[in-house]
Amino acid sequence: MFDYLIVNGRIIDGTGRPPAFADVAIAGDRIAAIGQLFHAPARYRIDAAGKFVAPGFIDMHTHYDVALLVNPDAFNVVSQGVTTAVIGNCGHSPVPITDERRDELRQLLSVIEAGVEWRWQRFADYLTALEEVKPAINTVALVGHCALRAAVVGFKNRPATDDELKAMQRLLRECMDEGAFGLSSGLVYPPSAYAPVDELVELNKVVAERGGIYATHMRNESDALVAAVAEALQTALRSGVRLQISHHKAARKPNWGKVAVTLRMIEDAALRHDVSFDAYPYTAGSSYLAQLLPLWALEGGASAMLQRLRDPQTRAQIRQAMESDPALDFTAVRIASVASDDYKPLQGKTVAEIAELLQRTPAEAVLHLIEHEQNAVTMVWFVMDEADVAQVLTHPLCLVGSDALTIPSNPLTVDPQTLPKVHPRTYGTFPRVLRWLVRETGKLRWEDAIAKMTGKAADKLRLKERGLLREGYFADVVVFDPERIADRATYDEPHQPADGIEWVFVNGQPAIADGRPTGARSGCVLRFAGA
Structure with a gap:
């Protein structure tokens, strides 16, 4: 007997194939069967008539590293269909850390660290702390270059010495051996900003050896955007690392339209190398005020x-x-x-x-x-132009990343007016892509948008048995109404969950059932297993 049987829906399996009628059965934490299963016995039956059934969405870019320790139910995440999130982006991760630099690193992450006691030092210790709170979602953790450089060089504006570079390489190897999926950089944030290209190349050789990814918040996203893309591509080609350009954009009005140039650069590089990027469907970004x-x-x-x-x-x-x-x-x-x-x-x-x-x-x-x-x-x-945002998001090499900074308290249980005015992407990124770029404008087909959010993302991260609706895969599944799916969060009222997300399963357990949160926390802290 199956635990859950989803019948009468159309599946979008994450491969890019068109929707097809099929039933999906879940047993334990796995997809047990896909096919014509209407009469099969199951403890719970879900009628998905008129709905799409898809793999759980994978958020390629978040900053939930410490926020998950505070609000592990992650309501804003699961309520938009996300079952897996990449953390440790923009060079910002709470590990590796040394006692000498602990206070400085906490101050660097002060807007997202939420007052949690940092009881870890090694990457493995941090992942264990994350496991202990039983998060509602799966996590994929990167090593932040800011943390790596702070641990060895500190916050000094100078190149690393040969010995310091070797020490960073050793630390990075340790982190990857303990489960990190790769390295991220934040080349506008000290101390990552002080690293020359050669340092990034040498560090990424370590990542490339193990088959991980290099996710970069580039050195510039405005006036020097083209040069920054060239640097990122050079870093990848010289090191052999698989590249993920974070939240690709052309910021500030004088630079609008430059994405036409950068997308061609990325396309050319992708003919020879594994290169992709991610973006979110908004014309505003969000960061520390000090970035001004x-x-x-x-x-x-x-x-x-x-x-x-x-x-x-x-x-x-x-x-x-x-x-x-x-x-x-x-x-x-x-x-x-x-x-x-x-x-x-x-x-x-x-x-x-x-x-x-x-x-x-x-x-x-x-x-x-x-x-x-x-x-x-x-x-x-x-700072962005809507036409640029659409051009980037609809590109075949683009994946989806919210760049959400935090996990707020559940607005269904606290007064939303007492919460910060977070960026609406915190609640609306994935439904907004489906509403705006698929249903309303037709710039993407359903199957192509879902592939960006699932199969292609899982392939980039080399996730095992996730990202597709396939028998034997982990049961990360979302059921949504294509006629209703929409973001409701706005800049003035950001704490509004999306419409149209009916069911969300994380490892076979429903985090959202009939559109309502269940409180289930069945996520896994994923560890990189190599190429």
């Missing part, structure tokens, strides 16, 4: 940056650098979250509005917020 500061102001880490803000002369230089940036529009920057109760009412307001309230210039308002909140402040920044 010039890079030199961030040197040495958060504590050094805050010290500079306390020096009147240096503060004036930082302010002047911001005010002289012609593309920095303070009306396009919203405050998403702050740490203190004092400024909670400012969440959701633009920097321009806050400047008026505080009777300061916009640049000074930014510096004041960073200082007051001790860097624990995030922003939503409108």
Whole structure:
């Protein structure tokens, strides 16, 4: 007898094949059978008439590393059909860590670390801590280059010595031996930003040896976008590593349209090498507010940056650098979250509005917020063109990644008005792709969009027995209504779960049943098994 039998639905199996009528049976944590199974015995039957049945979605880019330890039910994740998330992106991971650098690394991750006690040092210890909370989703963990470099070199703006590079390589090997799927870099974030190409190449040779991936937040996504893509491709080709360009975009209006150039560059490289990228379906990004500061102001880490803000002369230089940036529009920057109760009412307001309230210039308002909140402040920044976003997401080499920074408390159990004004991608990324690019505009077929979210993503990550609807595979399954699936989260009201997601199974257990969360936490902490 099967545990669950999903009947009358059309399956989209994740391979790119068109939808087909078939029933899906689940037994234990596996897909037990697919076919004409209507009369088969099962403990629970789900009538999926008019619905699509697909593999659980795989989010290629998140920052849930520590948030999962706080809110392991991950409601915002499972409610959009996601069953597996890649963590440790943009060079930011809470491990490897040394006692000497522990406080600095925690400060670097202050906006996403949520006050959790860091009881780990090795990668294996962190994965064990994650397992102990029994998360609702499967996780795929990368080693963050910021953490790796901080552990060995610190936050100094200089190349690593030969001995330091060898030490980073040893640490990286240890992390991959303990289950890491690869390396991520955040080349706009200190200390990752201080690494020359040669360092990245040598580190990625270690990743390539083991068949992992290199996911990079490139050195630039605006004025020097083309050069940054060239650097990422060069790093991959020289090291032999499989490349994943994170949240590919052309930021700031003078650069809109440049994705036509970068996509051709990536296509050409993909003829010779394993290269892909991911994106989210929004025209705004989200990051630390401190990213508005010039890079030199961030040197040495958060504590050094805050010290500079306390020096009147240096503060004036930082302010002047911001005010002289012609593309920095303070009306396009919203405050998403702050740490203190004092400024909670400012969440959701633009920097321009806050400047008026505080009777300061916009640049000074930014510096004041960073200082007051001790860097624990995030922003939503409108910098992209919708046509560019659509062009990137519909490209055959593009996968889907939300870039969500956090896992909020379940808005069905707490007052959403008490929660930060997070980016709506936190709840809506995958349903938005299906609503906007499939149902409404027809830029993608259902089977192609689902393949991006499932089979292609699993293939990139080399996940074993996941990403497809196939007998014997793990039962990560989503049932959704193609006529209703839609994102409801907005920038003003972000804590709204998507419509149209009916059932979500994670390793055979329903995390969403009849559109409602069950509280089940059946996710697995996945460990890389190599090529």
